Amino acid sequence: MIVGSRDPEKAKAAATKIQNIVGKDSRVSGLVNTEAASRTDVVVVTIPFTALIDTIKSIKPSLRPGQIVVNVTVPLETAVGGSATRTVEVWDGSAGELAARLLPKEVRLVSAFNNVSAEMLNDLTKNVDCDVLICGGDADAKKVVMDLAKAIPGARGIDAGPIENSRTVERLTALLVSLNIRHGVNSAGLRITGVQPKN
Ligand SMILES: NC(=O)c1ccc[n+]([C@@H]2O[C@H](COP(=O)([O-])OP(=O)(O)OC[C@H]3O[C@@H](n4cnc5c(N)ncnc54)[C@H](OP(=O)(O)O)[C@@H]3O)[C@@H](O)[C@H]2O)c1
Secondary structure, three states: OEEEEOOHHHHHHHHHHHHHHHOOOOOOEEEEHHHHHHOOOEEEEOOOHHHHHHHHHHHHHHOOOOOEEEEOOOOEHHHHOOOOOOEOOOOOOOHHHHHHHHOOOOOEEEEOOOOOOHHHHHOOOOOOOOEEEEEEOOHHHHHHHHHHHHOOOOOEEEEOOOHHHHHHHHHHHHHHHHHHHHHOOOOOOOOOOOOOOOO
């Protein structure tokens, strides 16, 4: 795994931190975003919404045909100084669709992990109690991301249809933040019932 950052030292520090947690079985390194993006098959973009356009444009020349880009970014109002319980309107419909428009068609854009809380992911003592809704137009890319979701204890990857459905999925993050605040927790997640993932 490669951790990307705007700052190579920050990337290395984050990689060392993760390496110490996962142990020697996995190799974790840290690089600036452009280099990190060029060296992996799956690029996960998880940044504040206001940085999405510039970041996608900056990594675009590093990407190659067939690569998968996973957009986790949600257009929460916090990005423009507002509340995390609301989203801002995106002309394209969602952050996922905005990222898809900015990328070449040969790069496979998938939207996923938008509803999974970082606090939940950070607590390795507990299973992640949240489904991962995966939106996008490339079935094979979605299968790859589904396998990534499955590797997280407790999480399930669910094919949530085309990238346009990311409009609904991203808004649910604002609802989850609102539930966290209302109930004084940081563990609100989503479970889809009556659907068995196909992988
Ligand atoms: N946190 C959650 O629980 C959660 C859950 C679901 C979805 N999301 C979504 O995931 C995204 C990331 O959330 P987060 O909480 O991880 O955000 P964050 O901690 O504020 O930012 C993540 C990273 O983005 C980079 N970054 C910050 N400002 C930037 C800028 N102006 N330009 C380029 N890169 C910048 C920083 O990395 P470097 O300084 O190393 O470059 C930072 O460590 C957001 O869109 C959020 O809505 C978050």
